[in-house]
Amino acid sequence: MGKAAIIRDLLRNLNKLMGLIVSKELAEFGLTMPQMMVLRCVMNERKTIGQISCEVQLSYSTVSGIIDRLERDNFVQRSRDHEDRRVVWITKTDKFAQIKKQVPLFQEEYYSQMLLGLTDSQLDNTITTLQMLTIQLEKKVEEKP
Template identity: 30%
Template sequence: MKKDADEWINRYVDAYMVVTRQINARLRDIFGEGLTTDQFLILRLISGQERCTSTYLAEAVAVGKSSITAIINRLDEAGMIQRTRDENDRRQVYLTMTEYGESVYKTSEMQMQQVISPYLFHFEDHNIELFITMFEKLAFLMQDTGGRSN
């Protein structure tokens, strides 16, 4: 079992590194100067939350608040997001996309789909579904344990 586990881990890491490097390189090419992959990820997370905070973003991406703050500041300066203070608790700041930010995000989302979709056509639907389900389970386990193996 240990030998199998070592081999599986090595195969996973090797494949993960190739896939993520290739996708990130292609996304950088299509996003151009207007948006980084980290900024795209932050816009994606903001779009999925009704009341998004920088704390939520830092936890979702598993980075420090200072890293998130730097990305948020650049998105704010570019006019893609806006900050709104909670009326009841002025310390609480919510992040939302501006119309311009939504436009950039939607365009980038379509471009991302165009980058990834051609690769999926090499697999049958049930294999894609199985892969995505297993990958989502791995993501859930990692989030649930905070990155610790239990």
């Protein structure tokens, strides 16, 4: 197996493991990964469904359905713009602000805890490697029309 294939498989496995860990933690709070992605978008400011859709790279209708469920569970609320009634803003609720304090994923030290056990040298090597990979992939994205 070539080195590129090994990297591909490692990235897939890493993505899968991170997804499993996060999904298990979110399930404890009755949340899904797509819901978490939407909640992150409105964590600091209100946004429209279109803005959220672009940010999470999901269709408008998918995001609208996610927001329906989040609104039903009182994590977000919809409100019309005062100047343009066609615009609907999505904002977090007090319930979300409360649960945010309990969800490990939102805590500053979350990734520090996940990486506990790695030495500073191992962390530095990981950072350098991920930065190189990111730069390489960004170049590929810029090359595509």
